[in-house]
Amino acid sequence: MNGRLGQLAGTLAFPLAGLALIAGIILLGGKSPALGLAALVSGSLGGAFALAETAIRACPLLLAGLGVAVAFRAGVWNIGAEGQIYFGALAVVALAPVLGLLPAAAAVPAAFLVAAAAGGFWAWVPAFLRTRRGVQEVISTIMLNFIAIQLVSWCVHGPLKESSGQFPYSDEIPASLMLPRLLPPTRLHLGVLFAVAAAAVVWVFLFRTLRGFQLRAVGASPEAAAHAGIPTERSVWEAMAVSGALAGLAGAVQLMGVSHILFEKFSPGYGYTAIAAALLGGLHPVGVALASGLLGALEAGASAMQREAGISTVIVYLVQGVIILSVAHQAARRRAATEAIRQRGAQEV
Amino acid sequence: MTGLEEFLTGTIRLSAPLILAALGEIVAQRSGVINISIEGMMLGGAFAGFAAGVATGSPAAGVMAAAAAGAALGSVFAFLCVVRNADQIVAGMGINIAMVGLTGALFRALFGMESLASAPRLEDWPIPVLSQLPVVGRVFFEQSLLVYVCGALALGIWLFLRSPQGLGLRACGARPEAADAAGVRVGLTRFAAVVFGGTMAGVAGAYLTLAQTSSFAENMTSGRGFIALAVVIFGRWHPVGAVLAALVFGGANEAQFWFQARGSQAVIAGVQVHIPYQALLALPYVVTLAVLTVFAGSYRGPRALGKPYVRSR
Numbered sequence A: 001m002n003g004r005l006g007q008l009a010g011t012l013a014f015p016l017a018g019l020a021l022i023a024g025i026i027l028l029g030g031k032s033p034a035l036g037l038a039a040l041v042s043g044s045l046g047g048a049f050a051l052a053e054t055a056i057r058a059c060p061l062l063l064a065g066l067g068v069a070v071a072f073r074a075g076v077w078n079i080g081a082e083g084q085i086y087f088g089a090l091a092v093v094a095l096a097p098v099l100g101l102l103p104a105a106a107a108v109p110a111a112f113l114v115a116a117a118a119g120g121f122w123a124w125v126p127a128f129l130r131t132r133r134g135v136q137e138v139i140s141t142i143m144l145n146f147i148a149i150q151l152v153s154w155c156v157h158g159p160l161k162e163s164s165g166q167f168p169y170s171d172e173i174p175a176s177l178m179l180p181r182l183l184p185p186t187r188l189h190l191g192v193l194f195a196v197a198a199a200a201v202v203w204v205f206l207f208r209t210l211r212g213f214q215l216r217a218v219g220a221s222p223e224a225a226a227h228a229g230i231p232t233e234r235s236v237w238e239a240m241a242v243s244g245a246l247a248g249l250a251g252a253v254q255l256m257g258v259s260h261i262l263f264e265k266f267s268p269g270y271g272y273t274a275i276a277a278a279l280l281g282g283l284h285p286v287g288v289a290l291a292s293g294l295l296g297a298l299e300a301g302a303s304a305m306q307r308e309a310g311i312s313t314v315i316v317y318l319v320q321g322v323i324i325l326s327v328a329h330q331a332a333r334r335r336a337a338t339e340a341i342r343q344r345g346a347q348e349v
Numbered sequence B: 001m002t003g004l005e006e007f008l009t010g011t012i013r014l015s016a017p018l019i020l021a022a023l024g025e026i027v028a029q030r031s032g033v034i035n036i037s038i039e040g041m042m043l044g045g046a047f048a049g050f051a052a053g054v055a056t057g058s059p060a061a062g063v064m065a066a067a068a069a070g071a072a073l074g075s076v077f078a079f080l081c082v083v084r085n086a087d088q089i090v091a092g093m094g095i096n097i098a099m100v101g102l103t104g105a106l107f108r109a110l111f112g113m114e115s116l117a118s119a120p121r122l123e124d125w126p127i128p129v130l131s132q133l134p135v136v137g138r139v140f141f142e143q144s145l146l147v148y149v150c151g152a153l154a155l156g157i158w159l160f161l162r163s164p165q166g167l168g169l170r171a172c173g174a175r176p177e178a179a180d181a182a183g184v185r186v187g188l189t190r191f192a193a194v195v196f197g198g199t200m201a202g203v204a205g206a207y208l209t210l211a212q213t214s215s216f217a218e219n220m221t222s223g224r225g226f227i228a229l230a231v232v233i234f235g236r237w238h239p240v241g242a243v244l245a246a247l248v249f250g251g252a253n254e255a256q257f258w259f260q261a262r263g264s265q266a267v268i269a270g271v272q273v274h275i276p277y278q279a280l281l282a283l284p285y286v287v288t289l290a291v292l293t294v295f296a297g298s299y300r301g302p303r304a305l306g307k308p309y310v311r312s313r
Helices: A002-028 A033-045 A048-073 A081-099 A104-133 A137-157 A191-208 A210-220 A222-227 A232-259 A270-280 A285-309 A315-348 B003-030 B038-056 B059-083 B088-111 B136-141 B145-162 B164-174 B176-181 B186-212 B224-234 B239-261 B277-298
Strands: B124-126 B142-144 B265-268 B271-274
Touching (some): A002 A033, A048 A081, A048 A210, A048 A270, A081 A104, A104 A137, A104 B277, A191 A210, A191 A285, A210 A222, A210 A232, A222 A232, A232 A270, A270 A285, A270 A315, A270 B088, A285 A315, A315 B059, A315 B088, B003 B136, B003 B145, B003 B164, B003 B224, B003 B239, B038 B059, B038 B088, B038 B224, B059 B088, B059 B186, B136 B142, B145 B164, B145 B186, B164 B176, B164 B186, B176 B186, B186 B224, B224 B239
Antiparallel strands (some): B265 B271
């Protein structure tokens, strides 16, 4: 009994400490946590508009989060989703004049392909650096995020600046590239369905194909996988390419479904939130979808919280960080428990 | 001051936080723990240093507060990764993201959005006699106290790693089973090493807010913690190597400011070229990637780096 209670306390320790910390900070700023919570809930779940906002914020998180999950499953620490998102969106905007010439039915798939290729390319760089030059992707992907953000900043101040040349953002993409709205007047767009379909495809890839199996085997134990004749390097390349392509798609969907223009700070850190989504979802497509919904609700609610209770959205990152820490803690506790059982079993034999 | 003196002085100023953070990370990594959250710990130290500096008016109090914040974060990381054997990369990412939120929210709560609160500056401390030397005097001996601390600590850590205790620590990072069998307390050693690393990252953060600028901005470390990780690799996990490596990155950063101050104009082969400021801002990251691309593959880290140690019965 005591063990049960202790286990429960251990499970809740991080989330509770995080909640107390957040309430404390809000009080410190002279704001009301109760008002904040009310705004958080009504802004994410209260009515059709709020639910649509939650869904459209969950959409890039789900796509990029699936990408992060694929990479982490293969033991590749891709924390470069942020840069890959920017690259996907940048490629679509850069090629928008050409893509716009296509008939509407072909324009959107073509734009998706372009974005996936661009995101995949930006992820190919760290994969190349890791397999050929021994550069840890934890460092290279972060560096590439900063470089991509500066590249986009230069583009929207320079070659991709809107036609009148006054403002630092791109021209609006052609109407044929805009994703149809599903429930006007809400902003819910077709990309949400596309993201859910992507989750299904990733599930099939990871759990029903040989390549997916090999990728997971490499992540579980590179030595064992190599011993079994699995080409580990190829799995790293594939995982990164798929991961980057999904993040690139996240950028495209955000561009084509919501913003319609590219600008500096186009992504409010979706690539980092996607890491929280992937880990909270247990690196499983269904889990990532649920976690993206939750984190999307948090993002949508936080905007309302800032508007109505004056509490800055930056606090969302604290929540995400605490989520990641408690996931890491839980995983370690589970591993320790299995290990204890295994050792007890070994002693009895 | 001549242009060269100015450039070198600036290089050292910009290298100092990288050196401080990298020295701490070297100790942690040599004990077998990879802490990618020095980015978040620097950010925590930057904020704690700033807040305590503003509150007390004393930069020394700011540095102390930053060290304490770094040590506290180091303890959280060590609890998760050394005591509970959680995944070091995942826990590191968690702390990094959490600290963006924590420092950002605390900054707004305590100082408000439009606040121009400014922390007391950590003044330069010219060393008598030495600072009078030509060129090197101004470059090396007219710096903030923390810069001298960098030099002293690099030597101190070098000596420590060669001492019997340092050998024990290195054994934890190379062959923890052997260290354990020889009576070294692996968990305790790693815990202490991580807390030391966190403390140093905190002080490195304080250098940003108390010596380089006297203000705080959301997510102001902007990847410096990861550049410090690159410094560790490029410096081959050696304290003196890290100092030299950090100077390369500090120099790249100073070059960026140097170009910006000159209107981003450069004359290449007799042609006046305008360099976009975004290219300058990206320069430190490009240099980091380039250096790792050339050198990372040939340098090997501690054997048990990143692997939790679980004693088998």
